[in-house]
Every structure is written in C-alpha cells, then in structure tokens.
Amino acid sequence: EIVLTQSPGTLSLSPGERATLSCRASQSVSSSYLAWYQQKPGQAPRLLIYGASTRATGIPDRFSGSGSGTDFTLTISRLEPEDLAVYYCQQYGSSLTFGGGTKVEIK
Amino acid sequence: QVQLQESGPGLVKPSETLSLTCTVSGYSISSGLYWGWIRQPPGKGLEWIGSIYYSGTTYYNPSLKSRVTISVDTSKNQFSLKLSSVTAADTAVYYCASDGRISWYYYWGQGALVTVSS
Numbered sequence: 001e002i003v004l005t006q007s008p009g010t011l012s013l014s015p016g017e018r019a020t021l022s023c024r025a026s027q028s029v030s031s032s033y034l035a036w037y038q039q040k041p042g043q044a045p046r047l048l049i050y051g052a053s054t055r056a057t058g059i060p061d062r063f064s065g066s067g068s069g070t071d072f073t074l075t076i077s078r079l080e081p082e083d084l085a086v087y088y089c090q091q092y093g094s095s096l097t098f099g100g101g102t103k104v105e106i107k
Numbered sequence: 108q109v110q111l112q113e114s115g116p117g118l119v120k121p122s123e124t125l126s127l128t129c130t131v132s133g134y135s136i137s138s139g140l141y142w143g144w145i146r147q148p149p150g151k152g153l154e155w156i157g158s159i160y161y162s163g164t165t166y167y168n169p170s171l172k173s174r175v176t177i178s179v180d181t182s183k184n185q186f187s188l189k190l191s192s193v194t195a196a197d198t199a200v201y202y203c204a205s206d207g208r209i210s211w212y213y214y215w216g217q218g219a220l221v222t223v224s225s
Contacts, residue, residue: 001169035211037153044202044215045145045153056213088153092210095169096155 002027004089004099012105019076021102023089028069033092036065036074039101040085048087049074081106109134111203111216119197119223125190129203129216130183136161137181141209144177144188146199147218154199158209159186166209193223 003026013019023034031052037045047056049065052072062077076083084106089099115127129142136142143158157167159177167175176189190197200220204212 033210039153044218045212046215047206047211047213050208050211090153090211096158096166096210098153098155100152 001095002029002091002093002097004091004097006087006089006099006102008102009100010103010105012107013079014107015079015081017079019079019083019104021074021076021087021104023067023072023074023099025070025072025091029072029091029093031068034065034067034072035090036063037088037090038083038085039088045088076104079104079106109140109205109214111205111214113201113203113216113219115219115221117220117222119193119221120225121194121223122192125188125193125197125221125223127188127201127203127219127221128185129187130185131205132184135181136179136184136186140205140207142177142179142186143204143212145202145204145212146197147202148196148199156188156190156201160209195223197221198223 005024007022034052036049039045053065064075086101086103088101110132112130119125141158144156159165174191179186200218202218203216205214206212
C-alpha cells in the first residue's frame with residue numbers, strides 16, 4: 001500500500017498570501033493518478049485537482065497542482081477567507097489511499 | 108448533474124452488519140461511471156472502502172476486503188455498502204461518491220454518520 005504523508009499538518013496564513021502544501025508518497029505514484037481535495041467544516045470533500053495538475057470543473061485558477069514521482073504540491077496562489085479547510089491528497093495505484101490532510105487556517 | 112444521497116441506519120450494534128444505500132439522481136447507473144464508498148471517523152481523515160463499476164466489477168480496500176460487499180441495483184438506480192462484524196472503530200461518516208475514472212471522485216453525497224454502539 002502506498003502511504004501519503006502530507007506536510008505541514010497546519011498552515012496559518014493571511015489573506016492574499018501564498019500557500020504551499022506538500023504530499024510525499026512512500027513509492028512512486030503515476031501523475032495520472034494523483035488528486036487533491038478540499039474539505040470545508042461539515043462538508044463533503046470537493047475534488048480540486050486530478051492528474052496531479054488539472055483543475056476540476058469550477059475550481060478557481062488560484063489553485064494549482066504540480067509534482068511527479070513521490071513529491072507533489074498543491075499551491076493556493078492568493079489565499080481567500082473561504083479557503084479555510086483541510087486539504088487531502090489521494091493516489092490510486094493497486095489501491096486508493098488518502099494523505100492525512102493539511103489544515104489551512106486564515107489569520 | 109449526478110447527485111448522490113446516502114441512507115441507512117444511524118446506529119448499528121457491535122458484531123452486526125452495517126448497511127447503507129446511495130441513491131443516484133440525474134444519471135443512470137447503468138450508463139457508466141464508478142460508484143464508491145469512503146468513510147471518515149469523527150475528527151480524522153478519509154479512508155477508501157471500495158468501488159464498483161456499473162458492470163458489477165468491484166474494487167476493495169485490502170484492509171477491509173474480508174468484511175465489505177458493494178453492489179449495484181440498476182432497477183432502483185442505487186448502489187449499496189455492507190460492512191460485516193462491525194466494531195466501534197467502524198464509527199464514521201460514510202460518503203458515497205462517483206466519477207468516470209476509478210482514480211478519483213468528482214461527485215459526492217453529503218455523508219451519513221453511522222455509530223457502532225450497543
């Protein structure tokens with residue numbers, strides 16, 4: 001099973017700042033099978049990025065994904081108050097696993 | 108637009124079988140897509156349970172495979188989850204979800220809290 005480790009655990013930034021979230025895999029992941037989700041309090045997760053770098057329908061362009069192999073990054077270029085959420089990376093190989101999440105707090 | 112809604116008992120006794128149904132609207136299950144279940148224990152992260160393709164092919168989390176059954180009922184446009192021999196560790200919000208690829212999920216239900224307790 002591929003283990004995904006996300007860092008940092010919590011990120012506290014001010015509106016307008018840039019957020020960089022990391023997802024590291026225990027073994028190489030095909031970029032085609034790496035996704036990112038946003039989960040706001042009390043809500044179901046929302047797909048942000050799939051295929052490591054493709055934004056899902058309706059996702060603002062301030063969200064971007066990059067990376068390959070074992071290291072992937074989600075960047076929020078200019079934080080907005082509504083970006084308060086937990087962000088999860090997810091991979092599909094022989095099975096499907098999620099990272100432990102990064103909580104983004106807005107100062 | 109695919110819409111998903113979970114339903115089922117909110118309380119299950121230890122050692123019994125948890126059963127949930129996801130009702131699909133806005134799309135015919137028999138037309139395609141992968142249909143899956145993901146759970147989230149209170150205050151914790153997400154865990155994939157498994158998926159079923161509209162044709163009936165199933166994919167399960169190896170850690171849960173011995174206890175899980177996912178099935179499709181095309182006549183009712185629903186798919187279901189059964190998890191046997193539950194313990195308190197199975198207490199979670201259970202989400203049904205869907206996508207055209209098995210590798211991620213675009214459509215999500217709102218989630219259903221299931222508590223395992225006597």
